[in-house]
Amino acid sequence: MSNRRTQVVVIGGGQAGLAAGYHLRRLAIDFVILDAQTEPGGAWQHAWDSLRLFSPANYSSLPGRLMPRQAGEEYPDAAHVVEYLRDYERRYELPIQRPVRVLGVHREGGMLRVETDSGAWHARAVISATGTWWRPFLPAVPGRRDFGGRQLHTVEYRSPLAFAGRRVIVVGGGNSGAQIAADLTLDGHVDVTWVAQRPPRYLPDDIDGRALFDVATARRRALDAGRSDTGGVASLGDIVAVPPVRAARDAGRLQARPMFSQLTVGGVRWADGSEAGAEAIFWCTGFRPALSHLAPLNLRGPRGHIPTDGTRALGEPRLHLLGYGDWTGPASATLIGVGRTAREAAREVTGLLS
Template sequence: MTQHQAADTVVIGGGQAGLAAGYHLRRLGIDFVVLDAQAAPGGAWQHTWDSLHLFSPAAYSSLPGRLMPPQEGETYPDAAHVVDYLTDYEQRYALPIVRPVRVEAVHRDGTHLRVETGAGNWRARTVISATGTWWRPFLPAVPGRADFKGIQLHTVEYRSPADLAGQRVIVVGGGNSGAQIAADLAYETDLTWATLREPRYLADDIDGRALFDHATARRRALDEGRSDTGGVASLGDIVAVPPVRTARDAGLLKAQPMFTRLTATGVEWPDGTRADADAIVWCTGFRPALSHLAPLGLRGPRGHLLTTGTQAIGEPRLHLLGYGDWTGPASATLIGVGRPARDAARAIAALLGNA
């Protein structure tokens, strides 16, 4: 018979959402374990491009219970500073993290959920899935993509302009990643920036603090039955962090309409205009990394699972945390994940106490 390890709660994912969940579970005295597929602390932050910085100052980019210290010489900390902070955070609170352990599937098993991993199985009374989206990059079905002979990278694979220096590069995507990577490449490559619509920059004085406040106000309005404020998307798509602002003001970020197909040597627009390219960087977003939950049969529209708050509809023993606004306002951000993590932990405590 297969031996199972057991915990009242298994948290899947040891990035920022998993750590926030662990903090609140510990405060409530719940027996839990965090299973993390990564070999080291830091979640997705240890895999980002070299120049990535936060949208907010350190004090406004903190997990519950521990302020992020400022980074010397930087208003907006870089990704390496975030990794150091997350490493310190899990050590400071002695969170029970087991790594590297990749969760393959979650099954119903009578009164428990069975969490299958490459290193054995766990039996849990409740599960928090906090795997994020970084591990499931999205590539649009653009005609001719397989015909292009040059380099194709997604955001997750891009590291530095030095890797593409002197080349003809097309960056695709009008969100924050697209703008930041286009700004990164603007000085050392022959850059074309292709977007579905004209880029919409937020006001230069808006950063992650204001975005979090706006997302929270929207959720409060919806919960109270008031009209939808439109959320962060109503303000714009791109936070004008200093490198983006500098490149934009220098006239280096001139977006072109989205092309309609790829050719062997480049791209083609609807009017037949073509441009040659050596590389294409797809900054086209992500989808929730939820394949491990497929055996539960809870899939909803666009790959989302239907939830009320963080709790899965159809499986009350499961909570989802950190995937975006559908699992809590700004829950995919450092500052935003604390509140839904607290709510999930309280709901789990109530469920376990009533069992």
Template sequence: MTGDRHTQVVVIGGGQAGLAAGYHLRRLGVDFVVLDAQAEPGGAWQHTWDSLRLFSPAAFSSLPGRLMPPRSGERYPDAAHVVAYLRDYEKRYELPVRRPVRALGVHRDGDFLRVRTDSGTWSARAVISATGTWWRPFLPAVPGRADFGGRQLHTVGYRRPQDFAGRRVIVVGGGNSGAQIAADLAHEAELTWVTPRPPRFLADDIDGRALFDAATARRRALDQGRGDTGGVASLGDIVAVPPVREARDRGLLEASPMFSRLVPGGVAWADGSRAEAEVIIWCTGFRPALSHLAPLRLRGRRGRIVTENTRAVDEPRLHLLGYGDWTGPASATLIGAGRPAREAAREIADLLA
């Protein structure tokens, strides 16, 4: 392993999950490094659309040890506020983040795991993967997608409604991203909102606090062998943050059912009806960004790494954080990142001991 840099733990990813892991590793006295592919602090939040709002007030959108400060006049902080908070969090706890460093592959090497990057190799006793999902947008296989003559982009490529002023735009997706972007465009573009099923808005008084509680209750019930409570899905799909609520109440968020195919000038439904479009925005979700773990050959038949809580069953020196409920209740959210990060750090400290 000549030339390798050594540490006890390598954390891959410097967004919210990686920072939460760093906080708990530091408290336990573990030697670690955080490798972040981004040039600046803030994780994926620095790449979102301008009007994005959190689902919860600042105090309920915090990482361990440090409450997010409120933003004057705003109940639900925007993405820029989150970026500033993450930058301050990283500095406050003096977390050893190295950037920009992109992890290319994690390999077994006897008692160590080697993390090969674009700027050298690290050897560690354990690895925490916290790369999230933003970097792997999902596009559904819809017939005719290659035939459409206009512009297509995913959520990750959307920034502001002014870019589409006066244009015929179809937004596809019935989740929070689809609803927020549709509401954003409703005043600027000739909008068609398409959802796979009728949109389900949560009650106006429900926000991210209730979603976290529902996700936690579901995981607890499953762990105890009780029936599936349904978790967040039992409450609805869309949090009615103020811009979404306003557009909905003004009748600007009337959804059409999912079309059956794309055609050169727009989309078509099975009954023969069509809608013209110049732009299609696919708000169709993400998949975990795990290509750096491919050398470990941990994926099962369905493509998912089998985990027990955050630990990979077939490689106990690897933990996964922030990829959704399968790595901890609401672990892909700010408020949900802390608990699984704490559990992973404790398991790793026990392993090192």
């Protein structure tokens, strides 16, 4: 097994890893990006067929390269994003090795040892940019093991075709739940029941990712300055009314029921005793940070997060976490938002190396 050295190892070749690579390249840092995927595109290559960005292309760009507009579409689809990311890593000649799965990051003297399925790397700093897609969250619901149908998470949805003529329950009052419920119900061949913990809260129809990025940034600045919490995006609502969601909602097809109390062999049961049959349940219930490769460093804090100052891990200054959500930078889990925190992380790493 090989044993290689570099100044920085970036773990993850999706949008956050590419943004980090862009800024490390500009700072003339020696680095490598290790990506577990076989092809470029990060999690976007696994998204469902009808998924659209919340923002127009020019508001969905990584640093240095505007995303070109997709012909005939105001909001690009996932396939367009994948091609953009493929072009991005080629344009900037980013040193990506794939498929390489990182098994663990360990302290070893003054270095960090990154163990992979193709050997070890020794680096003076590590940027973890693995995101959350690879760690879907399923809630503990009574009867979940009793249900006789299919149980799937957001990550497994592709299109309505496989569910024609079936009774499907979609669980989750956020964007993925609303979009998948809309996709299934607009198809017209699927019997869909949408359930959520609380009544859906739609953002105003004229708000998209452009405004959301500004709101998230304003919240982070307020918190950093010691001012009161503005509530950020959550204060506006939970669901961006992208065109398919708006169409299903306005047609009266997106009527969310309250969360059921338990699963049964053939479906679900509500608190009042009423039941509904189902052949499949989609859990659109979110994700957790994919951080198992960092377990040897023993840095986990409350809720599974690693405490950070910006992107830098408080318990290991040679480690930066990028793109996991607001706790590692405002809107850092978005295409447009990750560039700013990637630049800050690269600058801090440069300071550490010097």
